[in-house]
Every structure is written in C-alpha cells, then in structure tokens.
Amino acid sequence: MTLLDVANIHTAYDISEVLFGVSVRVEDGECVGLLGRNGVGKSTTMRSINGLTPPHSGTVKWKGKEVQGRPTYDIARLGIGFVPEDRRVFPELTVWENLDIARRSRGKADEWDEAKVYALFPELETFKERKGGYLSGGQQQMLTIARSLMGNPDILLLDEPSEGLAPLVVDKLKDQIASLKAAGLSIVLAEQNLNFVLDLSDRVYVLEKGEVKFEGRPDEIRADPDLIKRYLTV
Numbered sequence: 001m002t003l004l005d006v007a008n009i010h011t012a013y014d015i016s017e018v019l020f021g022v023s024v025r026v027e028d029g030e031c032v033g034l035l036g037r038n039g040v041g042k043s044t045t046m047r048s049i050n051g052l053t054p055p056h057s058g059t060v061k062w063k064g065k066e067v068q069g070r071p072t073y074d075i076a077r078l079g080i081g082f083v084p085e086d087r088r089v090f091p092e093l094t095v096w097e098n099l100d101i102a103r104r105s106r107g108k109a110d111e112w113d114e115a116k117v118y119a120l121f122p123e124l125e126t127f128k129e130r131k132g133g134y135l136s137g138g139q140q141q142m143l144t145i146a147r148s149l150m151g152n153p154d155i156l157l158l159d160e161p162s163e164g165l166a167p168l169v170v171d172k173l174k175d176q177i178a179s180l181k182a183a184g185l186s187i188v189l190a191e192q193n194l195n196f197v198l199d200l201s202d203r204v205y206v207l208e209k210g211e212v213k214f215e216g217r218p219d220e221i222r223a224d225p226d227l228i229k230r231y232l233t234v
C-alpha cells in the first residue's frame with residue numbers, strides 16, 4: 001500500500017521558489033532516502049509534507065487522502081512524525097519528562113512507552129533523570145527520535161539525523177533506525193551522509209536545485225560513480 005504520495009509539489013519561501021515539481025512516494029514499511037547536497041531542498045520537502053511550509057501547488061496524499069495545506073498539528077495527528085534537524089529537546093526537562101510530555105496515543109495495538117524507548121536507546125534509560133540540555137549530541141538526537149516515537153507515528157520523517165555526530169555514534173544510530181524499520185515503521189531519511197542512507201534505504205531520491213534528478217535502489221547509486229560525483233560529493 002502507498003502510505004505517502006507526494007506529487008509534483010512546488011514550494012516557496014515568500015517569493016523565493018525552492019521546490020520545482022518534486023514527487024516522492026513511500027510504500028508501507030519502506031525506508032526512503034532523500035539525498036543531495038546542502039540547500040537542494042531536502043528539508044523543504046519534509047516541511048512541505050508536514051505542513052510547516054505547505055506547497056503552493058501539487059498534492060501530498062497520506063493513505064490516499066490529500067493533506068497538503070492542513071495545519072502541522074493535524075498532520076502529526078494523522079501519524080506523520082517529524083524529527084527536525086535542530087534536535088529540539090527541552091533543555092530544562094529531564095529525559096523522562098521530555099518523553100512523558102510527548103506521549104500521545106493513536107489507539108494502535110502496540111504503542112510506545114518509556115520501557116520500549118529505553119530498550120531501543122539504552123543510554124536514555126541510563127540518563128533518564130538528566131536534563132536534556134546536558135546530554136551529548138548523539139543522546140539528544142536519540143531523545144528527539146524517541147520523543148517522536150512517543151506520539152506513535154506511522155511514518156517518521158528524519159531530517160539529517162547523523163549530522164555532527166561522531167562516527168561510532170552514527171553507527172549506533174544507524175542500527176537503531178534499522179531496528180525501527182525492522183519493527184515495521186515507515187521512514188523518510190534526508191541526509192548528506194551517502195553511506196548512512198544507502199545502508200538503510202529501500203529506495204532513494206537524489207535531489208538537486210529543488211528537483212528529483214534520480215530515483216532508484218541503493219545498489220544502482222553505488223554502481224554509478226558519475227551520479228555520485230555529479231550530485232552527491234562536495
């Protein structure tokens with residue numbers, strides 16, 4: 001089943017056009033990568049989906065229904081979780097409190113709670129009484145993802161989760177995202193980190209200047225050094 005179907009969206013910040021007809025599709029249970037250099041429109045694609053920067057034309061269909069233009073809280077309630085690139089944890093609240101206030105049931109059979117979050121991110125249990133502001137960058141990223149999970153989304157939009165993290169932390173995070181996928185969660189992963197995306201994704205879209213230049217499987221990208229050179233290396 002197609003969960004998310006973004007078709008030919010055009011998105012602008014005021015009069016500055018940023019997306020020029022982007023189309024992205026996510027099947028139920030898929031991890032879909034958005035790759036491209038800084039400034040190509042990965043974050044804007046996510047913001048167009050979750051309503052923070054709605055497209056001025058084109059459609060965003062969620063489970064077959066058009067949702068473009070709906071307010072962000074509405075879209076979140078429909079099961080679209082968003083983890084922004086700036087890791088928004090509440091610095092004055094403890095890890096546990098950060099999780100507790102994000103809790104929202106969506107009436108699913110197997111919902112997230114602290115115990116499940118801690119099983120996935122053991123470090124968060126170790127530091128559950130610590131304030132968010134005193135966590136490491138990697139722990140804050142894990143807490144931001146965990147906060148989204150507490151809202152029981154059907155899909156998670158992850159914006160640059162590996163950015164600024166040490167290689168060992170990135171490896172750990174990759175395993176954690178892989179286990180979310182194995183548990184059936186659908187994921188959209190925007191990244192500049194090529195291997196992170198290629199290792200996790202079923203399909204990948206390569207963006208440049210607000211357009212999709214390539215859509216295919218990770219092995220097709222790995223086998224195409226010209227494509228990598230043209231769109232993906234700095």
Ligand SMILES: Nc1ncnc2c1ncn2[C@@H]1O[C@H](COP(=O)(O)OP(=O)(O)O)[C@@H](O)[C@H]1O
Pocket residue numbers: 013016018036037038039040041042043044045
């Ligand atoms: N709030 C904003 N106001 C104006 N322009 C923006 C804003 N956010 C992003 N842009 C511009 O939109 C383009 C795409 O940005 P973005 O979607 O953040 O790219 P990416 O996530 O791929 O780095 C860039 O040219 C960027 O400068």
Ligand SMILES: [Mg+2]
Pocket residue numbers: 042043044085159160
């Ligand atoms: Mg971005």
